[in-house]
Amino acid sequence: MKPGLQHEMLSAIGSRELFDQAREYAHAYMDATLTRRAFPDDEALGALAAFDEPLPDEPERPAEILRMLHEHGSPATVAASGGRYFGFVTGGALPAALAARWLADVWDQNPVLYVLSPVISQLESTCERWIADLLRLPAGTVAGFVSGTSTATLCGLAAGRYALLERAGWNVNSEGLAGAPPLRVIVNEQAHASVFRALEVLGFGSARLERAAADDEGRMRLDSMPELDARCLVIAQAGHVNSGAFDPLDEIGDRVRRANAWLHVDGAFGLWAAASRSKRVLTRGIEKADSWSVDAHKTLNAPYDNGLVLCRHASTLAVALHASGSYLQFSDRRDGMLYTPEMSRRARAVDLWATLKALGRSGVEDLVDRLCLHAERFAAKLKAQGFRVLNDVVFNQVLAACETPELTRATLEHIQRSGECWCGGAEWRGEPVIRISVCSWATTAEDIDRSVAAFVAAREAATLGDRQTA
Ligand SMILES: *Cc1c(COP(=O)(O)O)cnc(C)c1O
Secondary structure (H helix, E strand, O other): OOHHHHHHHHHHHHHOHHHHHHHHHHHHHHHOOOOOOOOOOHHHHHHHHHHOOOOOOOOOOHHHHHHHHHHHHHHHOOOOOOOOEOOOOOOOOOHHHHHHHHHHHHHOOOOOOHHHOHHHHHHHHHHHHHHHHHOOOOOOOEEEEEOOHHHHHHHHHHHHHHHHHHHOOOOHHHHOOOOOOOOEEEEEOOOOHHHHHHHHHOOOOHHHOEEEOEOOOOOEOHHHOOOOOOOEEEEEEEOOOOOOOEOOHHHHHHHHHHHOOEEEEEOOOHHHHHHOOOOHHHHOOHHHOOEEEEEOOOOOOOOOOOEEEEEOOHHHHHHHOOOOOOOOOOOOOOOHHHHOOOOOOOOHHHHHHHHHHHHHHHHHHHHHHHHHHHHHHHHHHHHHOOOEEOOOOOOOEEEEEOOOHHHHHHHHHHHHHHOOOEOEEEEEOOEEEEEEEOOOOOOOHHHHHHHHHHHHHHHHHHHHHHHHHO
């Protein structure tokens, strides 16, 4: 680095001007969070061309870097932290967690090992205990702090694979999969795409899976589950990505326990039902599982990215993900890398700790209940406006459709272009649907009503468009 440049960086830290500028921009962005378009308009998207430049030869002034981000970047963001973004299953960000994250960004901690960051080691331990308590998981459940449920599922299934093969007298870490005793994988045919990907990565060929049929709501049908034995890796789901439906976890858990098999639960957004007295019935039996994956960045509204793999067998998860090296200095405190496939990573536990601290037990319950109530309101108001609601709204997901598939598709296009709210689409029972996920703390009853009005206007525009082209 040129001495001049290093000097400039030192003075940037000293003067704080740069950070004040970032704070100003952040405040300007936040002020418009609740009013901005749910999806950027064409002008904002076009302005992204500003980033389409060759790699600069010379250093740029930091103030100019921030200006570019604010001028061209901010307007082209999706308003996922606002109240009218219902696309995919995307959580907002609680203010306390955002602010805590700013501070943690300045800390720039790397929670590989206790000796690399004692404070993050402590916060991870605290979060681990709090989450197990909130979700009513067995005492001693460990948590690995990962980017999201995709990685968490990979870790949980790796632990299951290790444990089942070990019981069969095979060490998969040293011996690999070739020649290993065959395992069976039982999965809901409508499991999330990330589950199938994790299975493929772990060497469970997709053609070899035993796919249990799903019922009308996407729940695993018990009568289509095969007989289990001690070689079975079973994956159940708490919260179907489209309908929000929950597999019958209690019965599945009993069968898995009887067979001495391994049960992993993908509870990306749905596992939080366990933290609500009124929704807890949906997750009855989750404590019977061996491992769970859950996101903090969806239902819980921690900032992105934030997910957890949870496992009741601490040492199995650690052995399945193990890595060693003479330079690694393990401690008698929590060493975060034991429970994740990564070494270096972001200190996500700060955001998570701040989220849980800001909500408390009652706040988490209130948040879960509110998302569900808003989803019910959305569904009821859509029905009153002549839309069809195709799923049983048990959690935060609503699947809506118009009279014909063509009208549903055209209406969705108009909704997406309106900027009033944003929803995605999916196929459900053979027809296109508009997929609504109520997942942000910021959503109000007025947001729901305004969005329903946007649905009605979009359907009108789509009907008119049809007539004009006919
Ligand atoms: C979102 C989701 C995932 C994937 O989680 P990421 O955090 O995006 O990796 C897996 N399963 C379900 C049911 C989901 O909703």
